Amino acid sequence: MVTFQMRHSLLNVMYHFVVKVISVHFYQQQVSILKHIMIAGTCNTLLAGRRSTQSGPSSSLGSSMAAYTGQAKTFKFAEIEKATNGFDDSSILGEGGFGCVYQGTLEDGTTVAVKVLKRFDGQGEREFLAEVEMLGRLHHRNLVKLLGICVEENARCLVYELIPNGSVESHLHGADREIAPLDWNARMKIALGAGRALAYLHEDSSPCVIHRDFKSSNILLEHDFTPKVSDFGLARTARGEGNQHISTRVMGTFGYVAPEYAMTGHLLVKSDVYSYGVVLLELLTGRKPVDMSQPAGQESLVAWARPYLTNVVGLRQAVDPLLGPNVPLDNVAKAAAIASMCVQPEVAHRPSMSEVVQALKLVCSEGDEGFGSGSFSQELAARTTAAHDVTGMEAERVLLSEMFGSTPVFTPAADSGSFRMQSISGPLMTGKNKKFWQRMRNLSRGSMSEHGASPDFETHSQCSNR
Structure with missing residues (x-):
């Protein structure tokens, strides 16, 4: 009898235990289901809110x-x-x-x-x-x-x-490349016009403007290859000390973004100068800024081109073959030296866009009057041996300081009365480079700016030396 009662009690306990376990499990399932319903409802609310946001302008x-x-x-x-x-x-x-x-x-x-x-x-x-x-x-x-x-x-x-002739990108890398490749004069016209646009943004707009997405696809072409810079959706104004715009999010296009901006998020007007240098290299070489079809280590245009920019043999190998055998290597060398300065890793070593414009005006001018006798490519070849141990930044400075010959042919500007010779700060205004840019100022007979600023360099906005 005792045994039966004990068994009955044990079964009763087990029954209630099983019922309790099942109840707890069912309750947990209900809670889980309820949570899923609540989460789903919240998501639907968020999606509805997003759809509402996307239904029209905020x-x-x-x-x-x-x-x-x-x-x-x-x-x-x-x-x-x-x-x-x-x-x-x-x-x-x-x-x-x-x-x-x-x-x-x-x-x-x-x-x-x-x-x-x-x-x-x-x-x-x-x-x-x-x-x-x-x-x-x-x-x-x-x-x-x-x-x-x-x-x-x-x-x-x-x-x-409507700009009817497509983009620089389409002419260099797209369908237009083989059908109607850009000749040398068209490429230099594009380089000069696009450079003038950036110089205007940096130095003659108030406040200064940083484009932040300067690239070949954002340079549109008229029928006569006059360039028009477009797409200002990422542009920012440069304010504060040093005209530095601090950005917490790096924007732009891979291959064109300046290293200091990519690594720190600090956006400068000189960041646009780097992007411009990449475009100038595209015009010179016909290569894309980043081309993953190239051999390992040669995907980046800047890294690939740098060793070729300081000697004649390298330039012949780097220049776009579609330019043909009669491309003026003297002017190619000058443009290559300018591009090399623009893509310097150090911000302080890059020129301003007004300096770039003045240099390109000399490259684009017909003939080399006043730049000394002899071929620049011959001078470059002669100096290659002497400067064999000089690499990188120093070699590029040598090229720029000597690219227009060593014989001074321009008299001081005082007799013309057009402007006063003044001291200009910046990475290119010391030593031999100072003489080079002073010659350019004498040639231009006026301000480095082309957009109505006073001939006195002191009157430029702060952007002009950034």
């Missing part, structure tokens, strides 16, 4: 556009839709991170390029506002012109003048 964008007082015309979306034939695929000129670009025709017959925003997040909004703000106040013959904007509930569009 209130901040709307308020910014409501306060817009620039010269660009405000278009209705219906006008843009009609101009692009309903955004027909056949009208697409290109597509990038910002959105699609369509060719269109306005009611007055003006042919335009319409950039349609596809990003409605915070970054897309910032790029849109930056483009409108920058191009609304910047005006230069080598900058693309913003004609109008469209901001409605479900649309953000930018309307530009």
